[in-house]
Amino acid sequence: xxxxxRIAIAGLGTVGGGVLKALHARGAELAERAERRLDVVAVSxxxxxxxxxxxxSRIAWEEEAARLAHSEAxxxxxxxGGESGPALELIEAALANGKxxxxxxxxxxxxxxxxxxxxxEKKGLALKFEAAxxxxxxxxxxxxxxxxxxxxxxxxGILNGTCNFILTNMEKTERSFVEVLTEAQAxxxxxxxxxLDVGGGDTxxxxxxxxxxxxGNAPDLDNMLVExxxxxxSADIAYAQEFGYRIKLLGVARRAGDGIxxxxxxxxxxxxxxxxxxxxxxxxxxxxxxxxxxxFFEGRGAGEGPTASAVVADLVDIALGSFEPAxxxxxxxxxxxxxxxxxxxxxxxxxxxxxxxxxxxxxxIAGHLAEARVSxxxxxxxxxxxxxxxxxxxxxxxxPQVAVARALKAIATSDKVVGPPRMIPMETG
Amino acid sequence: xxxxxRIAIAGLGTVGGGVLKALHARGAELAERAERRLDVVAVSxxxxxxxxxxxxSRIAWEEEAARLAHSEAxxxxxxxGGESGPALELIEAALANGKxxxxxxxxxxxxxxxxxxxxxEKKGLALKFEAAxxxxxxxxxxxxxxxxxxxxxxxxGILNGTCNFILTNMEKTERSFVEVLTEAQAxxxxxxxxxLDVGGGDTxxxxxxxxxxxxGNAPDLDNMLVExxxxxxSADIAYAQEFGYRIKLLGVARRAGDGIxxxxxxxxxxxxxxxxxxxxxxxxxxxxxxxxxxxFFEGRGAGEGPTASAVVADLVDIALGSFEPAxxxxxxxxxxxxxxxxxxxxxxxxxxxxxxxxxxxxxxIAGHLAEARVSxxxxxxxxxxxxxxxxxxxxxxxxPQVAVARALKAIATSDKVVGPPRMIPMETG
Numbered sequence: 001x002x003x004x005x006r007i008a009i010a011g012l013g014t015v016g017g018g019v020l021k022a023l024h025a026r027g028a029e030l031a032e033r034a035e036r037r038l039d040v041v042a043v044s045x046x047x048x049x050x051x052x053x054x055x056x057s058r059i060a061w062e063e064e065a066a067r068l069a070h071s072e073a074x075x076x077x078x079x080x081g082g083e084s085g086p087a088l089e090l091i092e093a094a095l096a097n098g099k100x101x102x103x104x105x106x107x108x109x110x111x112x113x114x115x116x117x118x119x120x121e122k123k124g125l126a127l128k129f130e131a132a133x134x135x136x137x138x139x140x141x142x143x144x145x146x147x148x149x150x151x152x153x154x155x156x157g158i159l160n161g162t163c164n165f166i167l168t169n170m171e172k173t174e175r176s177f178v179e180v181l182t183e184a185q186a187x188x189x190x191x192x193x194x195x196l197d198v199g200g201g202d203t204x205x206x207x208x209x210x211x212x213x214x215x216g217n218a219p220d221l222d223n224m225l226v227e228x229x230x231x232x233x234s235a236d237i238a239y240a241q242e243f244g245y246r247i248k249l250l251g252v253a254r255r256a257g258d259g260i261x262x263x264x265x266x267x268x269x270x271x272x273x274x275x276x277x278x279x280x281x282x283x284x285x286x287x288x289x290x291x292x293x294x295x296f297f298e299g300r301g302a303g304e305g306p307t308a309s310a311v312v313a314d315l316v317d318i319a320l321g322s323f324e325p326a327x328x329x330x331x332x333x334x335x336x337x338x339x340x341x342x343x344x345x346x347x348x349x350x351x352x353x354x355x356x357x358x359x360x361x362x363x364x365i366a367g368h369l370a371e372a373r374v375s376x377x378x379x380x381x382x383x384x385x386x387x388x389x390x391x392x393x394x395x396x397x398x399x400p401q402v403a404v405a406r407a408l409k410a411i412a413t414s415d416k417v418v419g420p421p422r423m424i425p426m427e428t429g
Numbered sequence: 430x431x432x433x434x435r436i437a438i439a440g441l442g443t444v445g446g447g448v449l450k451a452l453h454a455r456g457a458e459l460a461e462r463a464e465r466r467l468d469v470v471a472v473s474x475x476x477x478x479x480x481x482x483x484x485x486s487r488i489a490w491e492e493e494a495a496r497l498a499h500s501e502a503x504x505x506x507x508x509x510g511g512e513s514g515p516a517l518e519l520i521e522a523a524l525a526n527g528k529x530x531x532x533x534x535x536x537x538x539x540x541x542x543x544x545x546x547x548x549x550e551k552k553g554l555a556l557k558f559e560a561a562x563x564x565x566x567x568x569x570x571x572x573x574x575x576x577x578x579x580x581x582x583x584x585x586g587i588l589n590g591t592c593n594f595i596l597t598n599m600e601k602t603e604r605s606f607v608e609v610l611t612e613a614q615a616x617x618x619x620x621x622x623x624x625l626d627v628g629g630g631d632t633x634x635x636x637x638x639x640x641x642x643x644x645g646n647a648p649d650l651d652n653m654l655v656e657x658x659x660x661x662x663s664a665d666i667a668y669a670q671e672f673g674y675r676i677k678l679l680g681v682a683r684r685a686g687d688g689i690x691x692x693x694x695x696x697x698x699x700x701x702x703x704x705x706x707x708x709x710x711x712x713x714x715x716x717x718x719x720x721x722x723x724x725f726f727e728g729r730g731a732g733e734g735p736t737a738s739a740v741v742a743d744l745v746d747i748a749l750g751s752f753e754p755a756x757x758x759x760x761x762x763x764x765x766x767x768x769x770x771x772x773x774x775x776x777x778x779x780x781x782x783x784x785x786x787x788x789x790x791x792x793x794i795a796g797h798l799a800e801a802r803v804s805x806x807x808x809x810x811x812x813x814x815x816x817x818x819x820x821x822x823x824x825x826x827x828x829p830q831v832a833v834a835r836a837l838k839a840i841a842t843s844d845k846v847v848g849p850p851r852m853i854p855m856e857t858g
Contacts, residue, residue, distance in 0.1 A: 146559070305721045
């Protein structure tokens with residue numbers, strides 16, 4: 001048997017603790033699969049005195065994570081987080097010192113992934129990140145190694161468990177975004193500062209990685225529409241139900257014309273479709289892989305077990321010397337993303353207007369939509385409330401998003417319209 | 430760039446043709462991912478004069494597939510089929526001559542996989558078979574390389590597109606098994622001799638491979654209950670619908686007690702659950718990966734595009750030198766499967782009895798069930814037909830399959846019971 005793979009772990013939170021636990025509990029089995037032992041030789045974390053599920057007293061302890069790059073380890077596992085700072089310093093130093101890197105850090109990779117892939121490649125080292133997107137679902141490996149024969153047309157994912165938990169619970173309990181978010185925070189399902197999750201930023205990071213793997217461009221956060229779930233109201237969720245849909249925060253990347261469209265948006269997804277039925281804290285990814293057909297992957301997106309599972313799989317690949325370039329292609333071929341023209345983003349849209357219930361309001365809205373060449377498939381107005389606000393809901397035919405946006409801008413200026421109009425794309429499941 | 434990977438393909442049917450087409454259409458992109466060209470240098474097929482989608486006139490042609498083992502190829506792709514004969518001879522000779530092997534041949538691997546894995550390993554060669562189970566779904570790679578940290582508790586799959594097409598169409602059109610099978614044969618979705626598909630044998634082969642990858646035993650067809658869909662009646666499908674279920678042919682392998690349970694059986698799966706909603710020719714696999722949680726994978730199970738996608742992915746791994754032992758563990762560790770005790774197979778069961786509508790029949794059936802300690806959760810008898818046959822349907826509580834079988838054997842001897850009782854397990858989706 002080959003010499004043990006020596007592992008250094010920076011960060012012993014949920015994920016790092018889970019990795020230690022799995023390596024400890026299943027050491028013999030994993031050594032068999034890896035054809036060598038997987039030995040944790042050094043760790044670093046914020047609090048040395050903290051009680052941990054796995055005994056770390058006999059593992060070298062570094063106060064500063066950056067020191068792990070100078071340890072005897074063959075591979076450094078970065079679980080610090082943050083798109084720059086200590087995490088980036090550690091990864092750069094580890095690669096410079098000839099150590100493989102495994103990371104769960106989507107923010108960092110979305111910003112620096114292509115450059116770091118180049119550094120790793122130059123040294124013949126692995127840079128692996130299965131845990132960075134969709135938790136335990138092996139979607140990074142699937143896009144990098146499996147769904148490659150025919151090219152990918154689109155990747156669409158529910159990539160943030162916090163958002164999906166909140167949306168699922170808003171539907172089930174008919175409560176507002178703020179109420180459900182507060183509960184999720186109390187339960188530990190949402191961070192004290194939930195901005196990165198509910199604002200779509202975390203999904204954006206993950207989508208940038210999946211798009212890079214699928215389309216061969218460098219990860220790109222600039223050419224991406226990012227909208228969060230903060231403005232989704234109970235009313236929208238109730239209307240969605242009425243039409244047989246659910247609202248999900250989707251990351252969508254697809255070939256459109258000569259470019260790639262990337263967007264993070266709440267979307268209406270049909271109940272009974274694979275994406276529409278993804279509940280609670282689960283993640284899922286749907287891939288249209290051309291002649292290979294559609295694929296659907298579902299699993300837990302976060303938490304100790306799923307994320308540790310992804311990190312351990314990366315470690316075993318490294319132990320076996322079985323690793324591809326980080327994004328599936330040589331780093332120098334990761335070209336800048338060519339954005340799709342805005343006109344290429346088309347969909348049917350759900351529109352909700354809160355309007356004063358006075359004569360002429362529908363005519364005015366319909367007029368602006370007609371002017372922007374947006375045609376309406378169905379319309380719903382429930383109840384009457386003369387002189388007071390009521391909601392009007394419309395579903396459009398498939399139409400460019402820019403056309404709808406243009407119409408909404410005009411409609412928003414009307415003194416009969418109360419508050420900003422809501423626009424949510426309808427996705428096929 | 431490294432020298433091209435030289436490929437020999439035995440069998441140019443649907444899959445082989447698809448592989449040629451993909452390598453031809455996407456050669457440059459695949460060469461980038463593989464870091465070398467993928468060149469087909471030799472082929473063999475039954476009919477040299479046949480019109481083909483890809484020009485093979487400049488590729489060396491061998492009348493006998495076995496000759497490919499002596500070609501200049503680095504890797505032989507076996508797409509002949511059959512559990513022994515020319516396919517086995519070719520694979521053995523290829524490995525003996527230092528050539529990697531890619532195969533889609535589940536029957537052959539289910540019978541000889543562990544031994545062939547040993548031959549490959551001794552020579553440091555790849556034996557890869559992503560296309561052998563669930564078509565384009567990268568489930569072989571996922572079980573071999575990704576879901577390994579915590580161990581697998583169960584693998585359950587819809588693994589035969591023909592069966593799923595037939596069952597889906599029986600439900601949609603309310604026609605009999607024979608009618609739908611005949612139509613499927615006319616459409617090319619079922620073979621002229623459909624036994625291997627509808628009898629469950631094909632699912633058994635695939636299940637043996639997935640179980641081996643999941644549990645680390647040698648593929649084992651002996652310790653497996655195999656039941657096909659030939660006896661599923663329109664009545665069973667209608668009752669399933671009534672209870673909110675669909676009937677699917679499932680391959681199930683799971684840890685039970687100290688052993689592994691393997692069974693291929695039609696099962697009731699809840700409508701709205703992931704497995705219950707797998708339609709038509711799709712395949713799907715649900716994996717319970719312990720602390721990593723449940724996973725669900727869905728995609729096309731057969732056909733040119735999906736299967737070629739799996740073969741090409743294997744070829745790129747080989748081109749990169751990135752391959753694990755065939756079943757994820759060294760061949761000598763693939764121990765014989767320890768079968769679970771029959772008592773460990775428990776489920777709730779759907780039971781249907783066709784009985785003469787005469788007094789005392791329910792009491793007699795209930796008596797036999799009580800004697801075998803099978804308790805009934807619900808019962809359904811629709812309509813009356815004094816003196817003539819009617820159906821009685823029962824759903825049991827969770828109970829050992831052997832207990833139910835014992836009761837049914839006793840019930841079948843009654844002169845009030847017409848035809849054999851039907852027993853179908855209820856699976857959680």
